[in-house]
Amino acid sequence: MNDALSNKQVKRVVGDRAEYLVFTAFEKYPELGAAFAIRGSKAYHYEPSAPNMDYSGISSELGLDKDNIIIPFQEHTANVAEYNSEVREYISTDGLVTRERGVVLGTKVADCISLLFYDPVRHAIGNIHSGWRGTLQKIALNGVAEMAKKFGTNPTDLICVMCPSIRQDHFEVDTDVYEQFKGIFPQIIDEITIPKNSKYYIDTVRCNSWMLEQVGMRPDRIIDCGLCTVCHSGLINSFRGNQDNEKHYRNLALIWLKS
Numbered sequence: 582m583n584d585a586l587s588n589k590q591v592k593r594v595v596g597d598r599a600e601y602l603v604f605t606a607f608e609k610y611p612e613l614g615a616a617f618a619i620r621g622s623k624a625y626h627y628e629p630s631a632p633n634m635d636y637s638g639i640s641s642e643l644g645l646d647k648d649n650i651i652i653p654f655q656e657h658t659a660n661v662a663e664y665n666s667e668v669r670e671y672i673s674t675d676g677l678v679t680r681e682r683g684v685v686l687g688t689k690v691a692d693c694i695s696l697l698f699y700d701p702v703r704h705a706i707g708n709i710h711s712g713w714r715g716t717l718q719k720i721a722l723n724g725v726a727e728m729a730k731k732f733g734t735n736p737t738d739l740i741c742v743m744c745p746s747i748r749q750d751h752f753e754v755d756t757d758v759y760e761q762f763k764g765i766f767p768q769i770i771d772e773i774t775i776p777k778n779s780k781y782y783i784d785t786v787r788c789n790s791w792m793l794e795q796v797g798m799r800p801d802r803i804i805d806c807g808l809c810t811v812c813h814s815g816l817i818n819s820f821r822g823n824q825d826n827e828k829h830y831r832n833l834a835l836i837w838l839k840s
């Protein structure tokens with residue numbers, strides 16, 4: 582089947598009630614579930630005043646109880662929390678980690694990167710929202726640190742899948758944002774930047790993989806799905822790529838340990 586969203590790392594699944602991607606790198610772990618719900622699942626209308634959205638479609642497709650999906654109130658912070666059954670709302674939180682089975686960690690994105698972490702040794706997971714602001718604050722490293730602190734995770738054991746996001750070809754920024762990247766990532770600034778017509782095109786995926794390598798993750802366990810949300814905005818929600826009336830939709834990245 583010729584499917585623009587399927588490649589060596591990703592397979593697109595078209596269900597009756599939702600469309601989503603699954604990741605090759607996670608398939609060999611029976612205890613692990615992960616999916617990335619895309620445009621065919623228009624349940625994720627972003628409305629701060631109405632945070633209780635309808636996840637029934639994707640939940641039924643994946644055989645999940647929608648009440649078990651935990652999504653923090655993302656604000657482009659660097660804050661990562663451990664899931665706690667006593668906590669009802671995760672305010673100003675952009676990543677969650679857990680080793681509780683049956684708890685489904687979610688992040689909503691429409692150009693930002695969802696980083697899905699799995700530690701097959703300690704049996705723990707993380708789901709981190711890393712947009713360009715989160716990338717500059719290195720939230721990915723806070724995710725790894727939280728897993729190390731709470732679960733004893735060793736970074737060399739960790740596997741990270743990088744979900745679809747806006748890629749270098751479309752992430753055009755002005756000098757002010759370029760200068761911020763240069764300040765935080767001086768070692769790789771030339772590698773991650775393509776200057777063109779007094780604009781800059783930044784590779785935020787590489788920023789994240791580079792910082793994860795710096796704390797000891799193995800490069801072959803940092804797996805990029807290779808999909809640009811803007812290039813594929815017909816199938817994947819994209820803030821920059823979609824029309825104004827569709828800018829409010831988000832993709833939903835999910836990861837969980839099966840009960």
Ligand SMILES: [Zn+2]
Pocket residue numbers: 748750751809810811812813
């Ligand atoms: Zn693109």
